[in-house]
Amino acid sequence: MNIQPTLTAALLAALLTGCTSLPPVPAAPDQPWIDTTPPVSGHHPWAVQTAAITAIPQSGKLPEPVFEVPSVPLPAQAPSQVRIDPQQPLGLVELIDIAQRESPLTRRAWNAARQAALGVGLVDATFLPMLSASVLTGWQETRYPLPDNHLGIDQLQARSHGTVPLLALSWLLFDFGQRSALREGAAQLSLAANVLFNASHQQLIRDVTEQYYQYTTARQRVRLSAQSLALQQQVLDAAQARFHAGIGTTVDIALASQAVAQARLQVVNSQGLEKIARLALLGTMGLAPDAPLAVAPPNNHPLPPDVQAMTQEALHLALARRPDIVAQYAALKAEEAKVQAAEAAFMPKVYLGAVYAHQKQHFQLNSLPELGMQSSSSGVMLGVSLPLFDGGLRRNRLQSAKISARQAQDNLQTLQQDALREMAAADTTLQSALASHVAASELTHTAQTAYEAALAAYQSGLGTITVANEAANQLLLARLARLDARSASQIAAANLAFATGAMVRSQQQWLASD
Template identity: 40%
Template sequence: MKVRHALPRGVGAGVLALALAGCASNAAHMTSTSADQPWTPRGDEETVVWSLAREGRPASEGGAADFRIPVDSARAQLAAPKGIDPARVYSLPELIDLAQRTNPATRVAWQQARQAALAVGMVEATYLPVITASVIGGYQEVATPLPEVLGESLSVETTQEGTARILALQWLLFDFGQRRAVAAAAKHAAIAANVLFNGTHQKLIFDVSQAYYVYGAAIQRRGFAEAALRNAEAVRTAVEARRTQGLATSVETAQARQAVAQAEFRRVQADGEERDAYRNLLAAVGVNADLKVDAVSAARRPLPAPASASLDTTIQLALSQRPDVAASYAAMQASKAGIKAAQADYLPKVYAGGNIASGSGDFDVSGLPSIGQQGSGTGLLIGVTVPLYAAGLRDAQVRDAESRAKMAADEFQRVQTAAVTEIVAARNALRTALESHRAATALVGAASTTYDAAFAAYRNGVGTVDAATEADTALLDARDAQVEAHAAALVGAVNLAFVVGSLTSRERLP
């Protein structure tokens, strides 16, 4: 450091005040001027995210505030799908495999598990000493004016410089189990994160399977709606043929045309539901590209068998292997370790410290020989810290840890109860779906016979248009019910396996 002149008093404080005022002014620009006015970047706070704010924001129309976000094409870039074959027709197991490789949810859960594992490593690192190295250097030059002698101004210049090198060690030797308790809590948290990672894959298998079966059912419903439309058109053709012969009235013709319009409406709805189900399947897989999916085979998939194990056995199995139950149990164990860590704050800590240091310096006065000096030193310390008074902080920390432990225990009980409820509901849903499918199958047979008879009767002049159109609608409803029950049974079996915790791979689909 070189000292020649001193700044006028107050100048430094004034510069600092102006700098702080400028920062406050910029910070004020980071929000809207009022609650009813939009915000736009102004000045230095503009970032890459808002780079098009000035150019892309249109003027307000009619004085109304425009809260539009400026367009930025960079935010519209979708991640390119990887490992997708556009020519391949994917089956359900292949869709599950693709989802497990590409869905962001699995990668997020994996990173969370890695972070929890790294936290364990950071806690374990506290058992080892901390070694730091420091180097300090400085330089100073001072000119001191002397009294004028014979009209000549003289001054004495002094120069001082030096360096210091320090190697220091800090080591906590004993803390009455506090680090051990913190490490135990971190390990339980890591176990919970890894269990939830496995649970994320189980949930993904369920989501893809459910979306696949729903999509297959939507394809079937669309096919049945098209068949119902063809039936309605056949009835209309028969009515128009009878009218040319003077055997049908204008009312019957209007009724037949109305039935065709209604059938067309239901076909359009079924087509839209199929497209929605397809997009939901892609979302469950986690891809943005179109896939060829063999969902028609879902209609040929045999119905699952009813749950054979007893309810008590199923509940015990689920509570012993469900990821959410296991993760909640690990969190409860971590909270218990947190109590021990907080209680250890009352106890002493034994630590060791040491250093190795060396330094050198030079002192020079104009006109005199310079003075140089070097030195070195080492030291080792062992100390004990005893906490005496913390204004109730440690008591509050212990009570907080105990409260968290009680909350974790209650949460574990809640998760267990929720699991039992889900198991009972899943078993009942599967049973209802299987019974509904049996009833719907019988209904389809009866409705098909009724439609054939009603249509044949009308063509032979002994039936009515109302009977034929009603039979066509009833047949479509029966087929839809059968498809819904079949898909519900497949989804119900997958759901039961999921809530039990046994849906662990695509090979274990029920």
């Protein structure tokens, strides 16, 4: 038995095993990962630092684990292509226009639409013939030992080398509609991607609209908080005037000063919320947090007390224009096309083939003169292919395609039901927000009257400081409630337009009185 090949294989396996190097992993579930593999230029500074931190000191006390990660060289961010004048306040339409050019949401949808269109081109290419060119070249030497030495020749040595350029053409002529079905599926997916591209713009319009009203509402809350501070300051001034007139007390001044301090805190909190809302608006638009953007306030137009509720007929008509419904319908058609393609795989295919080759060959035997030969060949073939047995591969593919088509149909029905509920909920939300705005407006009017009466009563000595402070607080709450209800009504109107597929272009407002 020859054990040399076995030993060679064992040594080779051992060598390969010894050369295998696994990347470092965390030593325990509660210990940080440390990359101890140095780069070409030396050790990572952060790796050395982490290793020093995790070393056990002489005191025996384990250090606090540090779960830091290395920094990577990120590419520089491309500058914004939109020039923004910080001195020119922009309305909602201008903000949406900037967002549509800067937001990564629309760029991702655009790339997806272009890739889906390329899928149609890939299928179209299968309808055309395929032409390929090849060049084969080689060299061969053969020795034939002779049993008898004749004329001093103990072997025949033949050498040959040559080059063969080759042109080959293949063309699938007929496949019982398999490629047509695949193209239909690709076209439906391209349609869905284009619809979802428009849907991304609708979503961006809705998101920017919502963040615009959130931000402008936050700015108006700052203004209302400042007005409330002025009202509380009026109460404090009245308390100080009564005290200097000898009819007030230090308790009244203390209570009024406390109310002023609380009003200042309300202003500070409102300013913080305004900054957060601004960052959210800039993020939705795809702008940097420090973008010099001036936002114009919305028009202070009166809101309608109510709107007509959507009927069942209007809800069902709106389904046909919702982009997600249209895209899911196209996805269903694409799955049905896949079923047709899987069924066509059981049918034969007709091929056309053609080939042309030109051969140049040189042959030499021992010391005889070299012989050169040239030849060419061409041919055309027509063939039929029909797989008879594939272990159930085509049958399983067909069943899988049918299941996917059935799932796509179920998804479409589920999406329709969800869309109906979403539109009904958006309509109800709008109705509720408008009703809240009417009630909050009435509350603001009564709270304003109550504050003026409480302040006048206190100034004349007929009221108390507690009633005056509470009236000022209630007036602020009523104004904030009216502001929030107005903002909620505008946002609800935009959401209803988005839910019904009517948000096809940017608008300054989606709700106005007739």
